[in-house]
Amino acid sequence: MTRLKTLLTSAALFAALGVTGAMAEVTVLGWPGGPEEAGLRKAADAYNATASDADKVKLIFFNRDGFFDKLAADLAAGSTDFDVNLLATYALGRYAPFMDPITLPDADKATFPEKVLATMQYDGKQYGIPTDLSLHFMYYRTDLIEKLLSDADWKAKYGEISEKYLGKKLEPKDPDAWTWEDWMATALFFTKSINSDSPTRYGTVLQMKNLLFNMMVWHSVARAQGGDWMNDKGEITVDSPAYRTALDIYKKLYDEGTSPKDSTTYEFAESNAAFGAGQVATMVQWNAAFGDLDNKEKTPAVAGKIGTVAPPAGPEGRFTHIHGLGLGINKASKNKEGAVRFLNWLGTPDAMEIYAKAGGSPALSDEVVAKVSAERPDLVKLGQFAGAYGFVMHGGTAAKALQVYELQAKEFTAYWAGDKSLDEALAATKSGMAELLKP
Amino acid sequence: MPRTSRFEGRLLIAPLTAFLIALLGFPLVLDIIYSISRVGFENIRAPEPIGLSNYAKAIADPEFWAAAWFSLRFGLIVSVIQVVAGLGLAVFLAPLFAKRPWLIALLMLPMMVAPALVGLMYRLILHEFVGAVPYYLLEWYGDFPAFLGRDWAFTTLVVVETLQWTPFALLILHSSYAAISPDVREAAALDGARGRRLFLNIDLPLMMPAIGITFFIRFIDSFRVFDNLYTLVGPGAGGSTTSMSIYIYQAFFKVGDIGLAVAASMLLLVASFVVLWVINGLTARKAPL
Numbered sequence: 001m002t003r004l005k006t007l008l009t010s011a012a013l014f015a016a017l018g019v020t021g022a023m024a025e026v027t028v029l030g031w032p033g034g035p036e037e038a039g040l041r042k043a044a045d046a047y048n049a050t051a052s053d054a055d056k057v058k059l060i061f062f063n064r065d066g067f068f069d070k071l072a073a074d075l076a077a078g079s080t081d082f083d084v085n086l087l088a089t090y091a092l093g094r095y096a097p098f099m100d101p102i103t104l105p106d107a108d109k110a111t112f113p114e115k116v117l118a119t120m121q122y123d124g125k126q127y128g129i130p131t132d133l134s135l136h137f138m139y140y141r142t143d144l145i146e147k148l149l150s151d152a153d154w155k156a157k158y159g160e161i162s163e164k165y166l167g168k169k170l171e172p173k174d175p176d177a178w179t180w181e182d183w184m185a186t187a188l189f190f191t192k193s194i195n196s197d198s199p200t201r202y203g204t205v206l207q208m209k210n211l212l213f214n215m216m217v218w219h220s221v222a223r224a225q226g227g228d229w230m231n232d233k234g235e236i237t238v239d240s241p242a243y244r245t246a247l248d249i250y251k252k253l254y255d256e257g258t259s260p261k262d263s264t265t266y267e268f269a270e271s272n273a274a275f276g277a278g279q280v281a282t283m284v285q286w287n288a289a290f291g292d293l294d295n296k297e298k299t300p301a302v303a304g305k306i307g308t309v310a311p312p313a314g315p316e317g318r319f320t321h322i323h324g325l326g327l328g329i330n331k332a333s334k335n336k337e338g339a340v341r342f343l344n345w346l347g348t349p350d351a352m353e354i355y356a357k358a359g360g361s362p363a364l365s366d367e368v369v370a371k372v373s374a375e376r377p378d379l380v381k382l383g384q385f386a387g388a389y390g391f392v393m394h395g396g397t398a399a400k401a402l403q404v405y406e407l408q409a410k411e412f413t414a415y416w417a418g419d420k421s422l423d424e425a426l427a428a429t430k431s432g433m434a435e436l437l438k439p
Numbered sequence: 440m441p442r443t444s445r446f447e448g449r450l451l452i453a454p455l456t457a458f459l460i461a462l463l464g465f466p467l468v469l470d471i472i473y474s475i476s477r478v479g480f481e482n483i484r485a486p487e488p489i490g491l492s493n494y495a496k497a498i499a500d501p502e503f504w505a506a507a508w509f510s511l512r513f514g515l516i517v518s519v520i521q522v523v524a525g526l527g528l529a530v531f532l533a534p535l536f537a538k539r540p541w542l543i544a545l546l547m548l549p550m551m552v553a554p555a556l557v558g559l560m561y562r563l564i565l566h567e568f569v570g571a572v573p574y575y576l577l578e579w580y581g582d583f584p585a586f587l588g589r590d591w592a593f594t595t596l597v598v599v600e601t602l603q604w605t606p607f608a609l610l611i612l613h614s615s616y617a618a619i620s621p622d623v624r625e626a627a628a629l630d631g632a633r634g635r636r637l638f639l640n641i642d643l644p645l646m647m648p649a650i651g652i653t654f655f656i657r658f659i660d661s662f663r664v665f666d667n668l669y670t671l672v673g674p675g676a677g678g679s680t681t682s683m684s685i686y687i688y689q690a691f692f693k694v695g696d697i698g699l700a701v702a703a704s705m706l707l708l709v710a711s712f713v714v715l716w717v718i719n720g721l722t723a724r725k726a727p728l
Contacts, residue, residue, distance in 0.1 A: 069692055072480040094481075210674050212693075260567050261585030264676040265592075270566060277568035406693050414677025417589045 224314025525608025
């Protein structure tokens, strides 16, 4: 009996402590299982070292599978289990009704380039601190391009191939000066079935699986041609010459055999495997791929021979799709003051320095990134490219933006695989988007 | 039946009935509500009734029928192949199994692997740059097909499903074949039946119930294919490898149209019920009096 009483008393005490603790803390729901989690843990430790008890941060994570759907259901249900939660650019519109906008202090505004802050904005309001950014690099083999730029025979062959397949004689250029046409010519040149002297089997590897993230990669081509989801009037503009040109660039490269036959099932991992095998000369890929590809133990065939530049230019300029992960405030939070204080701190240069050094990938302004460039040289290009070339499609943060990506993935892969004509694919995309993006 | 016995019978079956109502009845009621509502993750606790619109939307959606056709075609083809292969192996390997029964355990191993992992495994094996199959085909013949591409994806899926689940057919059909009394075969042999005639006139008719059940189980399992298909090729270019399960999954999780997804699954449930009811009726009619 005495033991039972002791147990009950202990349980009551623990419960009381638990309740008090929960009320005093700022609970943060982060993105689990990657460098983002490692970065957030370090940042939270640093914050907690000086924060008052009421402001101490407690981190929680749940599985990545279905994360955004579970989060949407929790937010819609008015969950108070967390005060601060993860945000993603492409899901902003979905979460915005259940979150509080934030006002960034001046110190935080100076930490990030304007375009990076915009990845966390919806309807003119800032909803989060942009903690991580994803964009695209044009990856290329430096050894092959150096030879192409210096070898007279290769140059002559390059001219012949470009004339035969693209209808105009082109000369090899430095990748940083490429147009999408130059990239096509390079991809054709380094394809074994077209040029038997090519040291690689394929000139490029295209990610053409019916998957929404592959549409983000392709959007960098579309935007450079002047493509957008809709105009200022809210009219869907995908059935445009720009979209047609960009879709045909992929179609032609695939049909000519410059990309592996199974490319219609390729995504991030398959493309890296192809490039890492040393059988691909160029590829448009997420910035996150660089670390593994340049690792001598993981991909000895190409490590140390990889160059990265921003994606090529089109008639409308040079662009890279960007999207961010960030942290914002749950509208139902019981400790909004504490949450605001944490987010204000997280956006400071010092906090982002801790976050970046622990593995996070924030896109930072030039002054801030200089402090971490020795340890994270990749972040220098990330910030520069995001600031100079980053874009978000008009409507890319809408409530149903993810569904738009899904729709485009389905229709455009049907065109690339030869199941639908370009007109059919664009018409279906246009009508579907009109339904999804209607006010 | 006396009244007390009837009461006791009902009393005894009550816990099972209550369990079934809780286990099947509640989700079914919830599904019916969702299927006649406009519901997404944002209003999952407060669905908005809209009548039968979701059913109409599913029936009018060509992709719903394309997915149903894909599943039906896939289910029928792989079930037939698995049953024929399983039957062949059960008959031809019967003498071997009689001497070395442990071989059966070895052949069952593919069934022990989770289908999702099987999909991932073949994704690696068939990948041009890391997979063994394209590598050797390229070495020997200088070319290889795009196993996961538009033209080959269905065939690849059929092969993968067959390799994993033929052992299941083999297991049941081997048990059935082994259960045929030697006396029956001996009697047939005395009447002059040998080889193919013995198999077609004696073994096969006696195995027909087991063959039918095996086909039925494999068809159900293959019709609702999801895991290996999803990890291997996903919905495919333009949705070309979208099965019913993937259609429902996409509508639920990717598009967020929970009402449509549940309505589609309810239509599938009704169709399954009709098929089961017909089969049950046929079986009952053939049962001995």
